[in-house]
Amino acid sequence: MKLELKVVKISNVRFADKTSVENGVLSIDREELIGLLEKDARLEAVEIELANPGEKTRIIRIVDVIEPRAKLGNSGQEYPGALDRLGTVGRGSTCALRGAAVVLSEYRRSQDRGRAATGIIDMWGPGAEIGPFGSTCNIVVMASPAGETTPDEYRIALKIAGLKAAVYLAEAGAGLTPDEVEVYNIPSLVEFASDMRVLPRVTYVFQVLTLQFKPLEGDPVLYGNNIGAIVPTVLHPNEILDGAITAPYSSTFMDTYGIQNHPIVHELYKEHGKSLNFCGVIISNAPNNAPEYERTATVAANLAKWALGADGAVLTKCGGGAPEMVMARTAQRCEQMGIKTTLALLHMGLDTTEISLKASTIFSDMPEVDAMVSMGTPAGSPAVTLEPAERVIGMSDGSERRGAATQARQIRGAMSQIGDSRLIAVRY
């Protein structure tokens, strides 16, 4: 499967009469984009706001971030299933507006239950320095639920509006000569099995959805539907990079932008054919109870061993405690079958009585699981002191304008479940 990602670099975003890209400037016809998004009967009062790096602007109530991407020619469809069209991804060419990001900010009524979106992006100052989205040119999509739209229907509609906006914007870059072309090419397993026998085969076990919370029914996470009821399955890495998967609504420390530019997939691609043979990605959810996570671990490890013939596996998780158990059990099963594993994790809570120099897991007594990377902890210091904002984008009660000491975890993208930060938790 071969994918060419045609990267057009964006350094500024503005409103204009016509949507276009010229010399790194993304111009947007605001009315046309709003009209497109308001076609969805579940939404009303769609608003688009822009934020460029350096402005004293704060974006609040963020539920997802998406890189503008559009498929080129007849090489497939964008977000099949989610955008109501059939099609495939991972092959042909895709245009990406690198440096631009569609940011979804949630409207919320006081009576709406469930977790409120609390992520923020600062476009300047200390807040911009610690997260990746203070230096992208951001197109913020906001909308209210129309009429009788339920909160769940609204959330799906908002996410789909974001995906539509991302495609609409990237189409403006379609005819341009790209600044860079990235090529992602891995043939089928049978072909490379004979081709590159000498290199160790490595898979990535990618947890996408935690079942600690009830999954949003109909959330287009994988080819148009949610994955609360799947057993682990195998995807080609290109499918992940090209829109087969979106971040589950309001995920913790993972967004669609990160999946489109998945750091571990990129890293394995970088080594592919040199020091390893990237033999596919196993995606799974993370069940919330022992019988189910044993089942998930068994299926995932067996796929790695017997379907992909993996010699090594990298594993990550997507939530807190139960997902960490699922990841650890999967790794343990792999090791018991002779597959070497490494794990990368965010520590969701830490025992402060521990006198070891290294941060710890929540699981114990799994000696096979011996190679782990720390990606920091939402519970750790230091806090970042934000400056007062001149402008707030998102549904604000006025308090968000203030500068205040804020935990780094509140900054969208500052912490990553999939390896996109340099953070490491250290004990003092």
Added chain:
Amino acid sequence: MATGKVRVVHYLNQFFGGLGGEEKADIGPQVIEGVTGPGRAIQNALAERGEVIATAVCGDNYIGEKPEEAAAEIIELIRSYRPDVIIAGPAFEAGRFGVACGAVGKAAQEKLGIPAIAGMYRENPGVELYHKDIYIISTGNTVRVMNEAITGMVSLAMKLAAGERPGKPVEDGYFPRGTVVNELADRTGAERVVSMLLQKLGGESFETEVIQPQFYTISPAPKVEDLASAKVALVTDGGLVPAGNPDGLESSDATKYGKYSIEGIESLDPENYEVRHGGYDTVFIRKNPNRLVPVDIMRELEKKKVIGKLHQYYYATTGVATKIENAKWMGQEIARQLKEDGVSAVILTST
């Protein structure tokens, strides 16, 4: 700190202080001018930078019986020497001495406002008790490593006396003090996890950045022999509290628990309860709190005389990202109260 030499007071037990062995362990606090015993090695390590002006000595049993009072007595004895820093031990594997070093160091910090440094082997009980209060240098387990231990202790003592921020635990050799800091590594998590796998696949050595904790082994209580006469209590970590959350229970990283009366209640009414818990989907419990704290079923069992009696209070805390030290004291305290109230069996519901 005034210019000139750093003024050091050294703390030792009766043995290292030269007063005698076990037979002198009951001896009370006293002060020796200048150095004694291992203090000579400290003075050597200090060289021109500082001076051990006095050595406080106390019997291990004396301080072990009433650590706070005895430490306070020791502080009063050394106050007039106006120390800039106190160095306690090293105690290596000696448990009572280690605990004493911790108590004296902590008291010196609190009462004299000076930094304290001890030195202990990692299994010394003084480490678990005092590592969050004072800097404890990690030492070997016997006096054979005395010089190495003292070098580490003196070097950190000089930093602290000069008001410098210590380095990382690994750099300065002390036990971490209960703070977790997010630092920046040289590469991203993705780069590090793939490169660690390549090392592992290649049979090279690699170093994990994360360890698995060693949990305490807790033996289950013996079986309840006579359920029909048992007083049974309900305890949950699922965060169920009366509406309005009267005790302000946290929805994660809980530092407290609540104790709530269910006397005369046949079944928990959802109107009267709420859930404080950020780690599971609480919708079902909000609809029917009995599914977390099964008062309705327990009342039936009480009527059918399957159990003797349902205890008149239920206990609740929140088990998500809760620190083990908090979980530990809460568990001990809840168990103590239940025992006092004559409870003989507990149903623990977790989420």
